[in-house]
Amino acid sequence: ETGVTQSPTHLIKTRGQQVTLRCSSQSGHNTVSWYQQALGQGPQFIFQYYREEENGRGNFPPRFSGLQFPNYSSELNVNALELDDSALYLCASSYGTANYGYTFGSGTRLTVV
Amino acid sequence: TQLLEQSPQFLSIQEGENLTVYCNSSSVFSSLQWYRQEPGEGPVLLVTVVTGGEVKKLKRLTFQFGDARKDSSLHITAAQPGDTGLYLCAGNFGNEKLTFGTGTRLTIIP
Numbered sequence: 001e002t003g004v005t006q007s008p009t010h011l012i013k014t015r016g017q018q019v020t021l022r023c024s025s026q027s028g029h030n031t032v033s034w035y036q037q038a039l040g041q042g043p044q045f046i047f048q049y050y051r052e053e054e055n056g057r058g059n060f061p062p063r064f065s066g067l068q069f070p071n072y073s074s075e076l077n078v079n080a081l082e083l084d085d086s087a088l089y090l091c092a093s094s095y096g097t098a099n100y101g102y103t104f105g106s107g108t109r110l111t112v113v
Numbered sequence: 114t115q116l117l118e119q120s121p122q123f124l125s126i127q128e129g130e131n132l133t134v135y136c137n138s139s140s141v142f143s144s145l146q147w148y149r150q151e152p153g154e155g156p157v158l159l160v161t162v163v164t165g166g167e168v169k170k171l172k173r174l175t176f177q178f179g180d181a182r183k184d185s186s187l188h189i190t191a192a193q194p195g196d197t198g199l200y201l202c203a204g205n206f207g208n209e210k211l212t213f214g215t216g217t218r219l220t221i222i223p
Binding site: 043 | 163214
């Protein structure tokens, strides 16, 4: 079975621009969660999608938005980029409840200059 | 807001030594997971614990879930350089999302 794949692996954007990050979930998984991990920190929950609907959101502003597609792949969109948005963005997939653990992708390293 | 505290934040020990890292919360977990993350990679799931008092072993790693389901520990026996990494605990507080701790950065010196 394939794992979680994220693209691109690295990205450099200018403050004020918009960015779209992509994630293909592991085969058989119907839930995708997105996390932001700043350098030296643990991952912070952005939001979760279950069967194409947002199923919970962390403490992130509305300029962070997402989508989940019928094949359970997902996108994370960030508008009006700020310098503090520079981080590793992680996508994790699971089958339903978080009780059984997530499979993470390797992440997208976003640098905002 | 549920918070997870991990300690120590940094740990550097010699190969062959034993170590324990801790994860604590003021709230009760529905379940708790431990992950290891290496540079440039996403976290990799090591174990999930669900029942208070539960102990799970994964080779030289022993995971314990507190009786009250508010804390957990990870003990590594005879540490090896391959154990180097960022160890993250993550709790599910019943709202279907994982809350991560800040991590313990472990370095094993050959």
